[in-house]
Structure formats: C-alpha cells, structure tokens
Amino acid sequence: MKTPDDQLLARWLDGELSADERPRFEAMLEADPALREEANSLRQLGNLLRANVDMERPLPNADFFNSQIQEQIAADQRADQRVKSTAAAGTGTSWLSWLRSPWIFAGAAAALAVGMLVMPSAQPGEETKVLSFYTPKSGIEASTYHNKDAGATVLVLNGLEAIPSDRDIVGINVHHSETDAQVATTTLYDDQGGVLLVMAKDSASKPMVLGRSAH
Amino acid sequence: MSISPSSLNDVDAADSDLVRRAQAGDARAFDSLVTRYRGKVYGMCYHLVQNEQDAWDLAQEAFIKAWRALASFKGDASFYTWIYRIAHNSTYDWLRKRKIEGAGEFDDERQAGVAAGAETVPKGEHRPDEALKNRELGTRIQQAIDQLSPDHRTAILLREVEGFSYEEIAQIMESSMGTVMSRLFYARKKLQELLKDAYENA
Known part of the structure; x- marks a missing residue:
C-alpha cells in the first residue's frame, strides 16, 4: 500500500519535490533508517535500469523506413493538390466536395467494404470534426486531415480492395434533402448508367449504404 | 547517394526549426526529424509490443500520423514528447484491437x-x-x-x-x-x- 512517505520518497527520487518540501523530506530521511534504506534501494534500481536499458533501438532497414514515410507524404501532398484543384474549379467546400474528386473513386468503389465517413455539419472552409470511425472490415483504417488551403477535410482510407475493372465509375450525383441541406444521398453510376452504390446518412447522421447493383 | 547542403545542415538544426519547415510543407525537414527520433520511437513501440515487425509498422504509422497532424502541433511540448504521445496512442490502440480480436494478451501482469x-x-x-x-x-x-x-x-x-x-x-x-x-x-x-x-x- 502506498503511504504518504512512499509518495514523498518517489517525488524526492524523481526530483519532483518543491524547494520547501525537499529539506523537510531530507530531515525525515536522516531520522528514519528504514526510509533511508528504501531510498537507497530504489536509487540503485534506477541506476541499474539506466545503465542497462536503452529506449532507443537500432531500427532495421532504417532507410526503407524513411523512404516509405516520404512516399506516404508525397501521396498526401498529391491528394491535397487534387483537393485544391477541385476546390479552385468551383465545386465548393462543403463536406461532400471530396466525393467529387477523381481520387476518391477508388475509395468510393470499395466503400462497400468500409465504414463510410460521418461528417457533422460545418461551415464552408472549417475543419470537419470526425469524432469516430467505424470500419466493419478489419484491415481498413480511416483517418482525416484538414487541408486549410482547399477548405476541405480529406478522408483517407487505407487497406481498400482494388477497384474491379467492371466497376468503372463514370457518373456521380449528389441529391440534397429539400428540408435539410446536410442530409444528402450520393449515387455512383457505371458507364452503362447502372447504379454502383448509393450512400446516405440516416436521421441520426449515421452512414448507411442503401444499395448497389448486382454486377 | 548525394547529400544536399540542406540535409547536412539539418543534422544540427533545432527541432523547432525542422518542425516549422515541416509545417510549411518541407518533407525533407520532416525526414530529418524522422531520422532523429526513429530509433527512440521504434524502441518505445518495441518495448510495448515486443515484436520487431509490429513495432516497425507502428513507429512508421506514428510518424505518418505526426506529419498529418503537424498543423495542430503548437510547440507547447517538445516534438520529442509529442511524437512519443502519438506513438504511445497508436501502440495502445493496436494492443486494444489485438485484445478484442483475441490474438494477444493484455494482462496486467505478463x-x-x-x-x-x-x-x-x-x-x-x-x-x-x-x-x-x-x-x-x-x-x-x-x-x-x-x-x-x-x-x-x-x-x-x-x-x-x-x-x-x-x-x-x-x-x-x-x-x-x-x-x-x-x-x-x-x-x-x-x-x-x-x-x-x-x-x-x-
């Protein structure tokens, strides 16, 4: 059981006592052999750990480690650039603008297998706060980051399946509710005009897939 | 491989300078931060997961998350503390998922x-x-x-x-x-x- 003396001893060892507390505690140490012995034991333990343990470990394939990070950064920057171009083309900065970018088609086509984004309403240009993600399929990770220049929040989905060749998306339609502009249905079409995927939010703003064509 | 003058200078550059440049989009400055802290971040992940491959992946994930969140880094804490926090969170999420999937133990006393x-x-x-x-x-x-x-x-x-x-x-x-x-x-x-x-x- 932790006693007040244990707490003081730990804080003394860790250099966390105030200038007032330290002399008082050191006087206690002077007068209490058992406390002094415990202090000595803990100090030796700390010395042993510091002398034999290093938090830093040699990283295997360190150059490859860095280069993969740089590749991911480059991919992010390319995605940012596309978002900026889309924004500059006048498609607006609403939370649905990401759906209009060509790069998202890969994500959208495979969205059957992933949790879709939940975007609470935000003013144009403001960062959309995504409080949580749900990806029912294991191995898929979702994250977002805000691109200030484009005034858009970018959804990144890692681990998606490749787009089947017969699922080329050539059309997209975003239909807003007449009563609530934030409620919208997004439909993806193939080159035959067939519906590949319909995505929407329910009344509780939870994402749902309404349907898809049976290819 | 040739070393550019900027990367030579980066060896001695302060974290705060590298962070500032990285926040402005300089991936090379961020690369210098990665090189500086990769061993420690990897070591921390390794101490938690005790598996080289997973620790390697988690450390890399931590740096990628850090790059994406750089705009939110205000310099209240050191970059070192900040990247540790990101790595710690990523590793803990990973450990929790493993526990949920039943693939590993998350006991208090291993x-x-x-x-x-x-x-x-x-x-x-x-x-x-x-x-x-x-x-x-x-x-x-x-x-x-x-x-x-x-x-x-x-x-x-x-x-x-x-x-x-x-x-x-x-x-x-x-x-x-x-x-x-x-x-x-x-x-x-x-x-x-x-x-x-x-x-x-x-």
Missing part, C-alpha cells in the same frame, strides 16, 4: 517468456567478458520489465531511462499526474522484488 532477441540493448562498449555478463544482466532486466503491464512498463521506462518529468509522462500517456505516480510506484515495487539481488550484488 508472465510470458521473453521473445527471441528481446534482450535490452546493452549500453556502451564493454570488454568481451563484461559484454557477456552485461548481456545476461540485460536479458534478466528485460524479463523483469516484461512482467509489468504495458502501462507500468511505459511509465518506468519514460521516467528512469528517458528522464521525463511526471508532467511529460502524463502528457505522453494522456493520464493524470496521480496516475503516473501510482504506475511508477507499482512498477518500482515489482522491479525491486525481481531485481533486488542484481543491483545489491552489482
């Missing part, structure tokens, strides 16, 4: 043996006979550390090995100072019990 190659990294240069003794001691210390829960292990390593203050440990582990102190107390008690003869006979 009793599992030490994985091959899991010994602590010996510090400094030693004579061959000393090196062997140190390796044995290092393995023993690692075995003791492995018996701590991930929370206790992280707290004691951040304090005793990395020298972080209670406040910094609380930031990294996203917990209160009281919790940090409690974790340190129990970690020390356990390590005292397991290693007392090692340091008393040293």
Whole structure:
C-alpha cells in the first residue's frame, strides 16, 4: 500500500519535490533508517535500469523506413493538390466536395467494404470534426486531415480492395434533402448508367449504404 | 547517394526549426526529424509490443500520423514528447484491437517468456567478458520489465531511462499526474522484488 512517505520518497527520487518540501523530506530521511534504506534501494534500481536499458533501438532497414514515410507524404501532398484543384474549379467546400474528386473513386468503389465517413455539419472552409470511425472490415483504417488551403477535410482510407475493372465509375450525383441541406444521398453510376452504390446518412447522421447493383 | 547542403545542415538544426519547415510543407525537414527520433520511437513501440515487425509498422504509422497532424502541433511540448504521445496512442490502440480480436494478451501482469532477441540493448562498449555478463544482466532486466503491464512498463521506462518529468509522462500517456505516480510506484515495487539481488550484488 502506498503511504504518504512512499509518495514523498518517489517525488524526492524523481526530483519532483518543491524547494520547501525537499529539506523537510531530507530531515525525515536522516531520522528514519528504514526510509533511508528504501531510498537507497530504489536509487540503485534506477541506476541499474539506466545503465542497462536503452529506449532507443537500432531500427532495421532504417532507410526503407524513411523512404516509405516520404512516399506516404508525397501521396498526401498529391491528394491535397487534387483537393485544391477541385476546390479552385468551383465545386465548393462543403463536406461532400471530396466525393467529387477523381481520387476518391477508388475509395468510393470499395466503400462497400468500409465504414463510410460521418461528417457533422460545418461551415464552408472549417475543419470537419470526425469524432469516430467505424470500419466493419478489419484491415481498413480511416483517418482525416484538414487541408486549410482547399477548405476541405480529406478522408483517407487505407487497406481498400482494388477497384474491379467492371466497376468503372463514370457518373456521380449528389441529391440534397429539400428540408435539410446536410442530409444528402450520393449515387455512383457505371458507364452503362447502372447504379454502383448509393450512400446516405440516416436521421441520426449515421452512414448507411442503401444499395448497389448486382454486377 | 548525394547529400544536399540542406540535409547536412539539418543534422544540427533545432527541432523547432525542422518542425516549422515541416509545417510549411518541407518533407525533407520532416525526414530529418524522422531520422532523429526513429530509433527512440521504434524502441518505445518495441518495448510495448515486443515484436520487431509490429513495432516497425507502428513507429512508421506514428510518424505518418505526426506529419498529418503537424498543423495542430503548437510547440507547447517538445516534438520529442509529442511524437512519443502519438506513438504511445497508436501502440495502445493496436494492443486494444489485438485484445478484442483475441490474438494477444493484455494482462496486467505478463508472465510470458521473453521473445527471441528481446534482450535490452546493452549500453556502451564493454570488454568481451563484461559484454557477456552485461548481456545476461540485460536479458534478466528485460524479463523483469516484461512482467509489468504495458502501462507500468511505459511509465518506468519514460521516467528512469528517458528522464521525463511526471508532467511529460502524463502528457505522453494522456493520464493524470496521480496516475503516473501510482504506475511508477507499482512498477518500482515489482522491479525491486525481481531485481533486488542484481543491483545489491552489482
């Protein structure tokens, strides 16, 4: 059981006592052999750990480690650039603008297998706060980051399946509710005009897939 | 491979300068930060997951998350503390997922043996006979550390090995100072019990 003396001893060892507390505690140490012995034991333990343990470990394939990070950064920057171009083309900065970018088609086509984004309403240009993600399929990770220049929040989905060749998306339609502009249905079409995927939010703003064509 | 003048300068550049440049989109500056802290971040992940491949992936994920979140880094804490916090969170999420999937244990008291190659990294240069003794001691210390829960292990390593203050440990582990102190107390008690003869006979 932790006693007040244990707490003081730990804080003394860790250099966390105030200038007032330290002399008082050191006087206690002077007068209490058992406390002094415990202090000595803990100090030796700390010395042993510091002398034999290093938090830093040699990283295997360190150059490859860095280069993969740089590749991911480059991919992010390319995605940012596309978002900026889309924004500059006048498609607006609403939370649905990401759906209009060509790069998202890969994500959208495979969205059957992933949790879709939940975007609470935000003013144009403001960062959309995504409080949580749900990806029912294991191995898929979702994250977002805000691109200030484009005034858009970018959804990144890692681990998606490749787009089947017969699922080329050539059309997209975003239909807003007449009563609530934030409620919208997004439909993806193939080159035959067939519906590949319909995505929407329910009344509780939870994402749902309404349907898809049976290819 | 040629080294550009800017990358040579980056070796001595302050973290704050590199962070500022990275925040402006300079991927090379961020690469210098990665090089500077990759060993420590990887080491921290390794101490928690005890698996080289997973630790490697988690450390990389931490740096990618850091790049994406750079705009939110205000410099209140050091970059070092900040990247540790990201790595710690990523690793904890990973451990939780593993627990949920039943693929691994997340017990408070780990009793599992030490994985091959899991010994602590010996510090400094030693004579061959000393090196062997140190390796044995290092393995023993690692075995003791492995018996701590991930929370206790992280707290004691951040304090005793990395020298972080209670406040910094609380930031990294996203917990209160009281919790940090409690974790340190129990970690020390356990390590005292397991290693007392090692340091008393040293």
